[in-house]
Amino acid sequence: MSDAGYLHGSCLCGGVTYRAALPVSHASHCYCRMCQKQHGAAAGSYANVASAGLVIEQGADLIAEYASSDHGRRDFCRGCGSTLFWRSTQSPDRIAITLGTMEPEYAGQVTREWFVENKPAWLPQA
Template identity: 70%
Template sequence: MLTGSCLCGAVAYRAEGPVRHASHCYCTMCRKQHGAAAGSYANVAAAGFTIERGAERVTEYASSSHGRRGFCSVCGSNLYWRSTEAPDRIAVTLGTLEPEFSGPVEREWHTGQKPNWLPVR
């Protein structure tokens, strides 16, 4: 089971595993939403995702015809990404997990948009 919350603590959630995969996405939308080099996610079953506190504080933004991004309306923390084309899955943001995610990040998406300012591995 994964648990997480936003920066201000208004929203808390849980996501029952298993994690299908964890990923970093370098698409422009993820980079802009996160204000970082990538959006980092754990892909889990939507049926096991529950907002335990602060559901009224979660706002969704339709970033594309099929993508919905959930965030806290108080502090702005990015909580999840979900696709209307794959309603059985949801991708929770790794940075909001408590304790921190201990699994491997197995996938990278949109690597052609990876920022040049990232250090080379």
């Protein structure tokens, strides 16, 4: 597969770099309170890909995991705290990669929104 067949990204400090094989099944914004707290933002934004296609190119030892629920696992960089991945133990063949860590920026469309009832009132109205 050519380099164009991958998403690439890194954490804020550059200690963790990754590539993930395309295709993206969907991209989403999740407004659940856990994503809001972890990201410090209105939503967590993710691209969902096959977990078998994710390669940690550098810094695997810097990745820490937080079990945020009985099935949700959130991975982040120990060095800078950047949120990197979300995965469910109920769907081990998939992984969600944070859109904000991608280089170049994600060019696809966000097609799903989760937990919209938690969407903050302070967001601009469409």
